[in-house]
Amino acid sequence: MSAISGAAQHYRVRRTPALIAVGALAVTTLFTLPQTTRATTAEQPVVRAGSVTFVDDGDTAAVTLTVEAADGAALAAPVSVGWSTGSGTATADADYAAASGTVEFPAGTPSGTQRTFQIATRASDAGETAETVPVTLRSRDAEVSGRPAVVVRAHGLPYLDPRLSTKKRVADLLGRMTLAEKVGQMTQAERANVTSDPAAIAELGLGSVLSGGGSTPAENTPEAWADAIDGFQTQALSTRLQIPLVYGVDSVHGHGNLFGATILPHNIGLGATRDPALVTRAERMVATETRATGIPWTFAPCVCVVRDDRWGRTYESFGEHPALASVLGAAAVAGFQGRDLESNRSVLATAKHFVGDGDTTFGTGEGDYTIDQGITEQSRRHVEKVDLPPYVATLKAGVGSVMPSFSSIDWTDDGLGNPVKMHANRELVTGWLKQKQGFDGFVISDWQGIHQIPPVAADSPTTAQIVTSVNAGIDMFMEPSQFERFHTRLVAAVQDGQVSERRIDDAVSRILTAKFELGLFEEPYADRSHADEIGSAQHRSIAREAVAKSQVLLKNSRRALPLDDRDSIYVAGRNADDLGNQAGGWTGTWQGFSGDVTPGTTILEGIEAAADDVTFSEDASAPTDGADVGVVVVGETPYAEGFGDVGGPEWAWDPADGGVPREEKSMSLQPGDAEVVEKVCSEIRTCVVLVVSGRPQVLTEQLGSIDALVASWLPGTEGAGVADVLFGDRRFTGKLPVSWPRSADDPVVNVGDRDYDPLFPFGWGLTTGKGHHGDQRLTLQDAVLDPADGVPPAASRAIATSEVALLEGRTGVARGILNAALPR
Incomplete structure (x- = not known):
């Protein structure tokens, strides 16, 4: 029985997740997981353990063993496997009934046959964190692969009670966490690295795993994705507090890593539609396909305002004007997140890349890039007018996370020439985003984004880079391969007083809030009910x-x-x-x-x-x-x-x-x-x-x-x-x-420029068939329908400025601009 009536934790698993065998105990984990198993030999069968078996307090756990004979043949001789409970975090007699026994597979048993044995747990009236009962297997007749364990789920604790407010659940859980567990929640690893070292998820208490571009399971199918992520989730749930992972992916124009997913036009194409309702519907579809594979978080939308089309990420932008990026960025967030993040058609959205990544100066790019990850050399007023508005819009739409840019900001107002990397920019991340705008979601770094904070070092992330970025306001850190180094150094930095535990608590509270709002504590495993819609005709x-x-x-x-x-x-x-x-x-x-x-x-x-x-x-x-x-x-x-x-x-x-x-x-x-x-x-x-x-x-x-x-x-x-x-x-x-330039030698042309003379202006677009009644924009374009050298400058300015007025909701102004430009 639980201390709080009805608060016992029950994971509703629609399908048995992929499970991974368990091993030795760790400080903040119930157990770690072995990384390899030996292959079946012709001489000896293999008995594989059923890995982690979760059980509610007071219930009986059924542990599964599977026998595999060489070449799939039936067993030539009987196999006997002895088992016994061991010493873990659960206490014999008080938490479970110590037991031992033997499982028999007679000669002639088909390969793949499963047998179970049972371990009874004791009911407790007191609330408890999760506890483990390790099981030892032994056999003279077969090779034994894996060491199973029974995990008695955490129960009777306030943070497990879905009837409580998210704020109360977060506060209760945070108060139970060690510093190492808190830092684990701030750490994100890449799929490939935890696939090769699955024990790291439990050992470090990782808060998140991601798939980078092209990082997929060996079999790139919806089922394989869900199986793999469920396997990772099982390891996260093997920790004493059973905090689920939040898995992330770049579904920037569809679930692009998944073979057979529906792929949308990139954002630049969606920007051309000028259709927020369509963008919302389209991203709702993407969210459905993404979540059906077990992924509740996308690193999208990109709401950058592209000001130089030589940038290699131009197609990730909705366009060159902040009004367009604002309207469609907010529409995209609405599509991704829906009205209920717990829905199996919703994913947490990420507004990126904060801020100015589309406004960097050509020639300032990182390394041998010419513009990407470069320096935004602008005044504060310019950034407030051009680059920040889409973030205001997406924050109003309720976006759950924000990702900083690799780029730097160098305010031209002071004339000092002192660019600051966005991953180190406390003024904008904490000051503007969190304090002035009241953003209560969490900030996720870009891929090893803090490694570029000077001074750059071979052993990044350095303690200095970590301290600077955490204090700047970054909450979760995308450390695909250096996650263990990050974890170790941040724990030490807090212990040394370089980062306050209050800052850590703020970051972890934001992350946990998102996990509760996504419903991951109640539904940690993949909901596959919409998997058949992936790539569907609809x-x-x-x-x-x-x-x-x-x-x-x-x-x-x-x-x-x-x-x-x-x-x-x-x-x-x-x-x-x-x-x-x-x-x-x-x-x-x-x-x-x-x-x-x-x-x-x-x-x-x-x-x-x-x-x-x-x-x-x-x-x-x-x-x-x-x-x-x-x-x-x-x-x-x-x-x-x-x-x-x-x-x-x-x-x-x-x-x-x-x-x-x-x-x-x-x-x-x-x-x-x-x-x-x-x-x-x-x-x-x-x-x-x-x-x-x-x-x-x-x-x-x-x-x-x-x-x-x-x-x-x-x-x-x-x-x-x-x-x-x-x-x-x-x-x-x-x-x-975006404005279409006349010359590749002079490619930077944006609506509002003093000498605005593109080949085709922002907002230009002819139509076929019957036009809209009273559409003065079409009337003006009809007047320059077949220009010999593109659209004349006067018409370009009129079309572009009227388009901006329309985007900003100033219909009367737009009509006046077009009327004045019409030929007399």
């Missing part, structure tokens, strides 16, 4: 709609679009039939790769489904005779982060390939792409060019020969959405989320 239809609405029609001479499905269509270009190229980075792996990265529909396949007469020649070497329309699909190949910086490194490391040479990044078309455009557009009367890329590609020289030009961004797996607008099944409605 989910793909949402992505297809997003693709269609993200397409921006930049030019449409002689009504080249929509296409007639009766025409003979000649398709060319390397991005026409390549899922990897159209999905971009963070798909399958961190950097992404060309080819069949995951199931989906290429743009070519979408066109082929819409028209009967289609010829495809990637390099346009096939004859073009008889073609009515040429469709050329060009653009970029996949990249992520600094390796995507223009002028950045051409050799890019990725865990999936160990590092390979990659295509030089540029704001201009690659030479091969330009040649295909020139050939097709010179030989076929009507020429349509689609640009599949994470940022604008300068085509000013080719514009005169192109009849219709479409910015397709990085559409993801549903290429049929592109065909939907090409053939008029849906109207073009997308609007540019």
Whole structure:
């Protein structure tokens, strides 16, 4: 019986989790877990223990043994296994009935047969933390693998009572924790490293595990993901306080690590939709697919305001104006988190990268990056107007976590030239975010983000880096491989007085609050009930709609679009039939790769489904005779982060390939792409060019020969959405989320600039079919429908500024701007 009526802890497990065998005792853990088992030999069978067996106070535990014979044959001789309870944190007679016995597997027993033996526990009226009963196995007839243990669940303690408020539960749990346990909650390790060393989760009491880009179970299926995460969770629940892990992943445009997941357009494409309701629906779908694999936390959305498209993360931004990033960032948070974080369709969201990562100065990048992880050299007023508003919006939307940027801030107001890494920036992380804005979630570092705090050292994270970042306000630390070093050094720093235990308590309280709100204390294991929706037709239809609405029609001479499905269509270009190229980075792996990265529909396949007469020649070497329309699909190949910086490194490391040479990044078309455009557009009367890329590609020289030009961004797996607008099944409605530059030599152009003269302005986007009644924006664009050299400066400024006014809800102002710009 529990001390608090009805407060006994019961884990509702819908499916038996993957369990890992147990080993020796540790200070704050019930036991550690062995890392290897010997293989079955032809001479001797193997008996495998059933690992951790959880049991409620007073119930009887059934421990499972499995016999495995060589080559899967039946046992040639009988196998006898003796067992006995040992000495653990549970007390014999008081907590359980000491016992011993023998389990028999007669000759002829099929390989894989299971037998159980039972251990009775004693009921207690007092509340207790979890306790363990180790079990010893012995056999002369078989090799014994693993050392099982029975864990009597924690019970009767206030923090286990779901009827209490989260605040009371957190306070009770925090008061029971040791310093080492608290620091464990602040520590996050990478999946691969705890897979090879599973004991670390229990030994250190880790609070979190993540999967980096491309970090997947050996079998990349929803079930394998859930099994692996449940296995990690079992180890976390083997500690005395049974605090569950919170697992995180970068579901930045779908559950990109999972083969077969539905992949959305990257944020730059969603920015072109200007549709917050669609963004919410789309991210709700992503949350459902992510949580169905046992993951309750995503490192998304990215709400950076991109101000220089040479940045390799441009496609992670919703656009160049804070109003756009604010509206869609808040919509994304609503989709991820829903109204109830405990829902099996919800995940905790992360607003990132705080703050200014899209506003760094070219040439200040970290290492051989040209702009990524560089320095935001701006005034306080600029940062308040441009970079911070999306965080205000996402905080109002209730975002649960925030991730700092790798970049630095250097206030130009003081003229000192003293950049401060965001992971060390107490002024902004604690001062602005937590104190001024009242953020009550937790701050998670980026991947080894504190390692860049100067002075950088070979043995990072150093004590100095840890102390600086904790005191700056970072609460949880993404230490993929150096988690043990981090844990040891932070514990020592607190003991030495360099970090106050009050700061530690604040960080841990925030983390525990999120875990309670996610319902992980009641439901720690994967809820697989929506796994059959992953990659489903319904989910793909949402992505297809997003693709269609993200397409921006930049030019449409002689009504080249929509296409007639009766025409003979000649398709060319390397991005026409390549899922990897159209999905971009963070798909399958961190950097992404060309080819069949995951199931989906290429743009070519979408066109082929819409028209009967289609010829495809990637390099346009096939004859073009008889073609009515040429469709050329060009653009970029996949990249992520600094390796995507223009002028950045051409050799890019990725865990999936160990590092390979990659295509030089540029704001201009690659030479091969330009040649295909020139050939097709010179030989076929009507020429349509689609640009599949994470940022604008300068085509000013080719514009005169192109009849219709479409910015397709990085559409993801549903290429049929592109065909939907090409053939008029849906109207073009997308609007540019960034200004499209005239020249690669002068690529930085943003709405509001004094000398604003892009090729196509922010908010530009032609339509097909019937326009909206009274849409003055369309009326003005009709006046410059087919510009010889892009959109005239006066029209550009009017369209861009009116678009900003509309985003900010100033409809009357927008109407006045457009009225004044209309030709008389």
